[in-house]
Amino acid sequence: MKPYDVVVIGAGVTGAAVARELSRRKGRFVVVERSGDVGEGTSKANSAIVHAGFDALPGTLKAKMNVQGSQVMEDLARELDIPYRRNGALVTCLNPEDLPHLQELYERGLQNGVQGLRLLSGDEARAMEPNLSQRVCGALLAETSAIICPFELTLGLAESAVQNGVEFRFSTAVQGLEKTETGWRVHTSQDVLETRVVVNAAGVAAGELHNAVCDRPIHIVPRKGEYMLLDKTVGDHVSHTIFQLPGKLGKGVLVSPTVHGNLLVGPTALDVEDPEDLAVTAAGLKDLQEKAALAVDRLPLRQVITSFAGMRAHETGDDFVLEETAENFFDAAGIESPGLSSAPAIGAYLADRIAQKLSLPENPDFDPIRHAVPHLAGMSPQERAARIRENPAYGAIVCRCEQISEGEILDAIHAPLGARTLDGVKRRTRAGMGRCQAGFCSPRVMELLARELHTDLLAVRKNGPESRLVVEQIRGEDKP
Amino acid sequence: MRHDIVIIGGGPAGLAAAISAREAGVEDVLILEREQELGGILNQCIHNGFGLHTFQEELTGPEYAARYIEKAQALGIPAQLGATVIDLAREDGVLTVTCVSRQAGLQCIQAGAVVLCMGCRERPRGALNIPGCRPAGIFSAGTAQRLVNREGYLPGRKVVILGSGDIGLIMARRMTLEGAQVQCVAEIQPYSGGLKRNIVQCLDDYGIPLKLSHTVVDIRGKERVEGVTIAAVDDRMQPIPGTEEDIPCDTLLLSVGLIPENELSRQIGVEISPATNGPRVNESLETSIPGVFACGNVLHVHDLVDYVSEEAEQAGRNAARAVLGQSAETGREIPLSPTGAIRYTVPATLDPARMQETLTVRFRVKETVKSGQIRVLLDGKEVLRRNRPIMAPGEMEQAVLKKEWFTGTEQTLEVWAGPREGGNTNG
Structure with missing residues (x-):
């Protein structure tokens, strides 16, 4: 069989962005992912912010990619049919002694080429955000800062790539790389792939892959971040993303609305040994509550509906590693914040270099437009009525908190990269993401998954292969 | 239409x-x-x-x-x-x-x-800020009830239940009857949130321990629950270090309100x-x-x-x-004031002109009251007094008001519950 032109390792936001950019060219591309879905690693749990780009040091790849990514994100979101909102950010200064640092941040932003930056007094900031604390003595307003849904961005990029001919292989873990005359032989848990080029977008596992092919090692440290998500009834507690200027009181945490109308508080930052240690800790949650309260008053913490942790792939060199590390082996490693914001730029940057190297021709059939699963709760009554007339399953509400219909869930299951698990349905449709946290809808969604995938409830998983939801059938027609 | x-x-x-x-x-x-x-x-x-x-x-x-x-x-x-x-x-x-x-x-x-x-x-897990992982096997008691009773599937075999609400108690018995092993019911409050009869019929009868003033402080398991840690809590409901106990289980049911x-x-x-x-x-x-x-x-x-x-x-x-x-034409609304150990009343206001011959006022107490009493005071004057041997937050109480008590000029209506002379509050 003809070898692949490119094997991308990792179906997170970076891998998906690289894949979609590659699909603008003609070639044979595949993304291999060890878990069962896109965005299962760092991409699924982060601050969901499109940073303006004032934070990274001028001249770094982080600064360059962030600013470029931020500039194209709105158009990209439109192409991929995913939510995006330019809500602006306020970096709050909580201590007058730190005001010079706020000034530095402003100047750094200008150097990085960030538009729409403005220094505000504490009162000016409070006039924009009435719930800001009296401690806030100054703020940097970044008008271009935005919010996005990280899972939908990843899925949108991946489905767009699929539409344009990229293959995705899930539950396929890379076990070894072997140099060949024409490129690489990739040994996976499923089979062996021959390819000309490998892209390492393996998140917290990227260090291992890099070090396997290169004698200049990098060190990826899994850095855990814990978050709390609050109910939509308090989603407008702040309208901007509220950062805290790192200073005497530590690094601080952010308080931000989400594109879906919730309020997000986080993250903590703790280096851990186990990259799969996604446990939320009592100390972490307490830390979040205390720190968030420094900048934002009256935080309605009784409205927390869930807490979770994400894993950053922190590289000790503190910058993205984007280079041809070994012949035909391209790294996209150390992609931590602002990785989400930078993904479109990283994708374009690496795809360009690879296309050049392999002399890949343009793909004249590339279609940038992808359609997401429709979201009926966001539609006007007229539009919604029309949709239900077309497909009555859109009228059968399954998730009452988020008003998600059976039709939307079926669409998510039958999409190009369809949902196979309860979490897969949740991330694609929001069924189960509301205030009851899937109490009512999970049995219904499990039934739909079983029915559509022609299996039974015993085979339905929450997420990974061991995460089954029920263990035994005790009654029913099929029960002997 | x-x-x-x-x-x-x-x-x-x-x-x-x-x-x-x-x-x-x-x-x-x-x-x-x-x-x-x-x-x-x-x-x-x-x-x-x-x-x-x-x-x-x-x-x-x-x-x-x-x-x-x-x-x-x-x-x-x-x-x-x-x-x-x-x-x-x-x-x-x-x-x-x-x-x-x-x-x-x-x-x-x-x-x-x-x-x-x-x-x-x-109430879901998130509302409680329980630390730990987010594996499969954590269900609200009502979701588990649906899976077992409607779908005919057992959600797990070794179960810990957090919260002693009635659905949790009922599910402790149901899971036991279906062959699962219920390790314990942990309740953060010093009293149960469920009915006394459910504690007797669903826990005591099956030898399932009810651990009052205990909560879950950690959940283990990456994909499916592998165990939880419970700990005793102090009177501010904070876990007491040194009281942690690891309990292996594949399921955590929540009945926390x-x-x-x-x-x-x-x-x-x-x-x-x-x-x-x-x-x-x-x-x-x-x-x-x-x-x-x-x-x-x-x-x-x-x-x-x-x-x-x-x-x-x-x-x-x-x-x-x-x-x-x-x-009837609207008269004047009198607010019902919950006093003493009462947390709330339903209704919250009363218009004597629109009231029927009797009106049942339902309420809950904030804490357990032994040798208790319910009193209703209209403009400070007692119109009803009833003794109750025990009142608990988990059991709704009621007082029946009569239209004949009202002349239409009343300003205040208080419903009070608390210990009668010689009784005590506990909790």
């Missing part, structure tokens, strides 16, 4: 409200039910103990529901099934209920009156009581929006379905009176 009375929800509250509205003389009553059948949560409550007050019989949940469903059907009350109300609005005095269903698509229904009967939902489902009530701007999380209602069980009534668990969480039915009958009758123009 217009209906005189639209009932949102076809569970026990909605059924009783619809029947009483019809019996009070309103022909055009419509029930909107989001599930595919009437009966609400009763359909998954296959244990018995329902109907002791109403029918002097011990019925199962589906049997109790069937009595009302049959009656509603005999009266020819229409119900749309699989119809979820997505919006409730009032413009220029007109109530509009917007709902979607597979059969009828999106409908905007105008209503003379609306009775809110949406019930309640369970119920929250009235008032999303629609909020949409239309109904005033919500912070004490009940339900609408603030007057003696007619009418909310702050005229023509919108509430009853059952959407109003405040009940322990017994019998009282839900009773309250709903009242709401249905009052909605009928409003539609038929039979409501």
Whole structure:
């Protein structure tokens, strides 16, 4: 069989962005992912912010990619049919002694080429955000800062790539790389792939892959971040993303609305040994509550509906590693914040270099437009009525908190990269993401998954292969 | 499309409200039910103990529901099934209920009156900030109840239950009967949130330990629950270091409270009581929006379905009176003040002019009261005194007020509960 032109390792936001950019060219591309879905690693749990780009040091790849990514994100979101909102950010200064640092941040932003930056007094900031604390003595307003849904961005990029001919292989873990005359032989848990080029977008596992092919090692440290998500009834507690200027009181945490109308508080930052240690800790949650309260008053913490942790792939060199590390082996490693914001730029940057190297021709059939699963709760009554007339399953509400219909869930299951698990349905449709946290809808969604995938409830998983939801059938027609 | 009375929800509250509205003389009553059948949560409550007050019989949940469903059907009350109300609005005095269903698509229904009967939902894990992983195997007790009783699947074999709400207690017994091993029920409060009879019949009878003043401080397991850590808590409900105990299990059930489902009530701007999380209602069980009534668990969480039915009958009758123009002229509203150990009362206000001959005031205490007493004071003068051997937060109490007590000039109405002389509060 003809070898692949490119094997991308990792179906997170970076891998998906690289894949979609590659699909603008003609070639044979595949993304291999060890878990069962896109965005299962760092991409699924982060601050969901499109940073303006004032934070990274001028001249770094982080600064360059962030600013470029931020500039194209709105158009990209439109192409991929995913939510995006330019809500602006306020970096709050909580201590007058730190005001010079706020000034530095402003100047750094200008150097990085960030538009729409403005220094505000504490009162000016409070006039924009009435719930800001009296401690806030100054703020940097970044008008271009935005919010996005990280899972939908990843899925949108991946489905767009699929539409344009990229293959995705899930539950396929890379076990070894072997140099060949024409490129690489990739040994996976499923089979062996021959390819000309490998892209390492393996998140917290990227260090291992890099070090396997290169004698200049990098060190990826899994850095855990814990978050709390609050109910939509308090989603407008702040309208901007509220950062805290790192200073005497530590690094601080952010308080931000989400594109879906919730309020997000986080993250903590703790280096851990186990990259799969996604446990939320009592100390972490307490830390979040205390720190968030420094900048934002009256935080309605009784409205927390869930807490979770994400894993950053922190590289000790503190910058993205984007280079041809070994012949035909391209790294996209150390992609931590602002990785989400930078993904479109990283994708374009690496795809360009690879296309050049392999002399890949343009793909004249590339279609940038992808359609997401429709979201009926966001539609006007007229539009919604029309949709239900077309497909009555859109009228059968399954998730009452988020008003998600059976039709939307079926669409998510039958999409190009369809949902196979309860979490897969949740991330694609929001069924189960509301205030009851899937109490009512999970049995219904499990039934739909079983029915559509022609299996039974015993085979339905929450997420990974061991995460089954029920263990035994005790009654029913099929029960002997 | 217009209906005189639209009932949102076809569970026990909605059924009783619809029947009483019809019996009070309103022909055009419509029930909107989001599930595919009437009966609400009763359909998954296959244990018995329902109907002791109403029918002097011990019925199962589906049997109790069937009595009302049959009656509603005999009266020819229409119900749309699989119809979820997505919006409730009032413009220029007109109530509009917007709902979607597979059969009828999106409908905007105008209503003379609306009775809110949406019930309640369970508090999820996130609301408790329990640390640990997020594996499969963590269910609210009601979700597990549905999986076992409706779907016929066992969610796990080795179970820890957090919270001693009634559904948790019932599920401790159910899981045991289905062959699972229930390790313990941990309750953060020093008292159970459930009915005494459920503790005896569901835990004691099966030797399942109830660990009061204990909570879950860690959940282990990457994909499926592998174990939890429980710990004793101090009187500020903070875990006490050194008391941690690891319990291997594959399932954690949560029964940590119920929250009235008032999303629609909020949409239309109904005033919500912070004490009940339900609408603030007057003696007619009418909310702050005229023509919108509430009853059952959407109003405040009940322990017994019998009282839900009773309250709903009242709401249905009052909605009928409003539609038929039979409501008495408004007099003056007197606030009901919960005092002593009382956390809240339903209703929250009372207009003697619109009150029926008697009015049942339902309330809960904040803490356990032994050798207790309930007193009602009108303008500071005691009009009712009743001894109660024990009152607990997990059991709803009531006091029946009489219209004859009121002259129409009263300023204050206090409902008090606490220890009688020589009694004590505990907890």
